[in-house]
Amino acid sequence: MAEIIGVVERLWRYPVKSTCGERLDSVEVDERGLAGDRLYAVRDGQGKFGSGKNTRRFRRMDGLLRLGSRLGHRIDAPVLLDPLGSPVADPTSFLRAYLGRDDVELAREDAVSHFDQLPVSVLTTATLDWVRHTVPTAVVDERRFRPNILLRTPPGTPPFVEDTWFGHQARVRGGLQLAFVRASERCVMTGVAQPGLPHAPEILKAIAQHHDNRLDALAEVTHPGPLRVGDTLSLTG
Incomplete structure (x- = not known):
């Protein structure tokens, strides 16, 4: 039972x-x-994903947890939110300035899992x-x-x-x-x-x-x- x-x-x-x-x-x-969960990540020039730790797949990138994200009804259109909760017009440009790195981009999951x-x-x-x-x-x-x-x-x-x-x-x-x-x-x-x-x-x-x-x-x-x-x-x- x-x-x-x-x-x-x-x-x-x-x-x-x-x-x-x-x-x-x-x-x-x-x-x-869950549909859309961790579907996107901040990816650096070596193909590692922004995280709170350093591993074979992940790169520690401090400050990401002060940002927000949402999908709404469109999985192909993620919205990145700045520390004040406002939507960011160009996520990749914002992330490069915010993290002080010119090799990062907002990337959709492909062959390597984001989980x-x-x-x-x-x-x-x-x-x-x-x-x-x-x-x-x-x-x-x-x-x-x-x-x-x-x-x-x-x-x-x-x-x-x-x-x-x-x-x-x-x-x-x-x-x-x-x-x-x-x-x-x-x-x-x-x-x-x-x-x-x-x-x-x-x-x-x-x-x-x-x-x-x-x-x-x-x-x-x-x-x-x-x-x-x-x-x-x-x-x-």
Whole structure:
């Protein structure tokens, strides 16, 4: 029998990787993830994508999290927002001036994925409340952790309940099915300042100390479908 694990409280999409995202009321989800999520990125002359860390695919570019992005109804027309929230007319020219680099451009995903790991991130209110309680000096909300889905869990749900979902599938009544695989390994992005959220490095320290630097549930999409705020997510096996 299916077990209800929560209700979708908020949906987030991040059209340009490593910028602030946009809240949605509904979205189509396919094998790649939420439509338009991380579809664009800031790419440098070596083909690396702007991020909060340096890896084989990513280049740390400080300041991106002070920018915003949205898609609206046109996936082929991303809107980049400056630190004051105003749309930028020429994203590539703006990024070159803003970052002080003449080799960057706003690029659409092609053969190399823009995702750090898996396409869908789910975070529960139970775990988010734990962060607030554990780090009372910080301003905490889900934007620190960049989930796609903030899931409202029943009263009494323990923090890190997401860990119990790994290896299981969940579904939404409209047909969407997710397979939970593992948690995200967190980096300095959790404490980086962004609009409305001041610098808070103590958040990452707490997660590292209490939960092996991991937080959320990452999932693959096993069956596409629509997703809406208010949908119930049920664990099926």
